[in-house]
Each structure stands twice: as structure tokens, then as C-alpha cells.
Amino acid sequence: MKLSLQEVVKRFGTHTVIDRVSLELDGVHCLALIGPSGGGKSTLLRIIAGLEYPSSGAVALNGRSIEYHDEALLRHRRSIGTVFQAFNLFPHLTAFQNITLPLEKVHGRTKEEARDLAEGTLRRFQLLDHSHKKPAELSGGQRQRVAIARAIAIKPQVVLLDEPTSALDPEMTAEVLELIEELKQEGRDLLLVTHEMGFARRLADRVALLSEGRIAEIGPPEQIFGASQSEVTQGFLRRVLKY
């Protein structure tokens, strides 16, 4: 994945959430955004996902700059997969329908194509037995895995995951993290906001620490978690790794 951010600013009213963030990445397969709550990680992910307009600045993904107006953003959002913390799935549809609906209605696949794609994805994630269930009948971990299945069934250029395990208990967290790791091994490009430091360390080939709307430090995980030069990073890691 190629990602370029130029002087990206996001303000909500007078509050600056993202403060002139610039970034040039090339050949990165998994970028992890970590940092304290309110540091701007999720907002940055949402700007890259095309769900939020930056107040100023420019964003380019895989060499194509994202135009922030409705029509272009619709096309952009259709080319990527986004998974949120929770409530991704539509509760009135089964797991299977949750996957086929966007394939048919957004990506113009026929019923048969959508069915094959959905079944294939569900089978790969060992979810085929649950395909007829509504989200309320699934565990939190299964729900999140179906959400990820939906995101990748469209063959997105990048998968964006916004704290995908923050609403789950440890056991379910493990099952979802395993799945994300599989995606990485398949060679899928990921951008991940996470509080799971061990996971970020193992999976990411680049880690960025956001604090107070700025990138405090960015580098390979060995640097961030092993030999950080930044006091912000050291302070943050000391706090989250204490217990």
C-alpha cells in the first residue's frame, strides 16, 4: 500500500483533532495506528476511509488522491473495506445476506456471483455453519469475523480496521486477531487502529503513534516498542504496558 498524507488538519468546531499530519509510506502492508484515546487515530482512519472530510490537507491512497466530495467519496468507499469497533452488521439480515447485499447492490454482482463469493469467504473463515443466522444469534467474535468477511468479499484495495477488538472479551479478541493475521499473510494491505500492543508489534510493518493530533513517532515496530527515542511514545507505552 502507498499512503500519502500532506498537512492533514481536522477540526471539530474550535477543537483540532488532527493537527497538520504528514506522512509518506510506500510498500507497507500493515500500518498500525496506536496512541492514547482522543489522540486522533480513529479520526485519521475515518478520513482515509472517506467517512470524514479533512478541514484541509491532501490524502492519497495507492497513488490516487482522494477527492473530498460526495460522488468521489462514494467511489472511494466502495474500493476499500472498513470494519468498526462494533455494530457493523445489519441486524435484520442474516450473516450471508449481510455479505451479499453490498455485492449485489453496490458492486453489481449477479445473485449467483454474490452467493459464490459470500459462501467462499464464509467457508474460509469457518463461518459457513452460521451463514443463516442473524447478528443477534452470533457471538461478538463471530459478528466481527462476519464483518471482516463482508469487508474483504468485495476484494478491496485496503482493509481499514478501527479498533476491531475493543468491544470484545479476550477470548473473542484472540479469534478476531487470528483472522486479521491470516489476512496479512494472504498479502492483503491493512490499516489498523488498535489498543492491542502485542498484536501491533507482531503484525505491523510500520507503527505510528498519534498523540494530540500529531504523529509523535513513526517507524518499524522494533523501533517503536524497543528503541523509541520519543518521550511521548515511551510515556504512552509505559502507561499501557504497566498492567
Next chain:
Amino acid sequence: MDYLWRDLILAPGGARGDVSPPTVAKVLNVALALVLLIVLVWVCLVSLHFNWTVVWDYRVDLFKGWVITVEITAVALVLSTLGGFVLALCQRSFVLPLRYFAKVLVEIVRCTPLLVLIYLLWYGLGGALGIGNDWRYIMGVLTVSLFEGAYISEIFRAGIESVGKSQIESARAIGFTRAQTYRYVIIPQAFRQVLPPLVGQLVSLIKDSSLLSVIAIAEFTQSAQQASSTNYDNLETYFALALGYLVLTIPISLWSRWLERRFKYET
């Protein structure tokens, strides 16, 4: 019978009221309420020396009026549901003149008595437009539809708003357009929220249509008034009137309650 008196009179779980009483207790208590009401009616009937010949003599006219009420209600149901839906969408429109026109209209209509609205639209608007007698029914149905539509739009609005923000966010992330978000995400989910109160509103619609009698629309109430005006003995016909409305409204009301319970368990 293993039931104790206590079980027939007091709900299990006491004042918390979250446990359904046994069926025998329900049936018995509903019967008790009905018996009390029937006794009350009976006392009235005996002491007032009712004479049912007027009702019998006018039975055909009364039945015709009843049928017209059913017809008016059926047409107004469709119109008010469609109108309410459009008004609800307008209230959420990003075109501000549309949004505020809908909001102002709904608020004014909801805060005006239906009787006043009927007079204003028929004698005021109808008079200004110079429309004739042929329009009486159409105008009547439109007035009731507008009135109920304003309430229905609020039901729809609440239903749409009951669909969480996260669902709309999820729909955006997938790449749904606004129309697709409504079609595939909001409306199917709002439907189950909306259906019970919408059916309940149908009960109001049936009852409210009785006010159309004031502009001489020959619906059920008007036909009863016609019948009673011949000899000024109008109480009997009002009993018949109440019965005729209850036959329509009670099943619908029970249906609404049943829907409410069903959808509650499903979610």
C-alpha cells in the same frame, strides 16, 4: 383447579408487573370487566325505557353509513400513510425549505382540533376555491388524511430515528447511496418499530372520521344523527353507533398490541 383466589386477583411478581398472569386469571378478569360494563348499560336501558324501533327502522341507512365510514377510512388510510411517509422524509431532507415547510405543517396540523380543521378546509379553502358539492367527500377524506398523516409522519420519523447512527455509518462505509441506505437499511429496520403504532393510528382514523358528519358527509355518525333527528330520541342510535365503531376498532387495536408483543420478542 389449583389456582388460589390470590392468583386470580393479584398478578404474580406483585407490583413489578413484569410477569404475565395465568390465562384463567386473564379470562376471568376480562369477563368481570365486561359484566360490569354490561350491567351499567343495562341500568341505563331499563331506567330510560329505551325504544329501539328507530334503530330498527333506520337499519339500512345506518348500515350504508357504516359502509361509507369503512370506505372513507380505507382511502384515508392509504393517503395518510403515503402523506405521512413523504412528510417524514421531508422533515429529514437536506433541502431546508422543504424540511421546515414539513415541520411547520405537521406542527400546525397536530395542534389544531380536527373539527376546526374540517370547517376551515371545507368552508375556508373549499369556499375560496369555489368547489362544489361533488368535492365534499374528496375534501373530507383529504382533511382526515392530512390530520392523521401529520401524526403518522411523527410515527415514521421516530421509527427512522430509532435506527442507530452506527447502522447509517456502516451503510456509508459499504458505499450505499443515500437512497440505498433508506431502501436496504433504514426502512426495513424502522418497519418493525413503526408497524404497531401505525396500526394503532388506524383506530384513531376510524374514530376521527366521525367528525366528517359536521360537513354533511353521510358516513356512520351522520346517518345515526339523521335517524335520531326524526323523533329526537337519539340515545338509542348512539348505542348502535358505539357498537358499530367498536366492531371496527377493537380487532384492530388488539392486532396492534399483538404486533407490538411479537416484534418485542424478536429483537
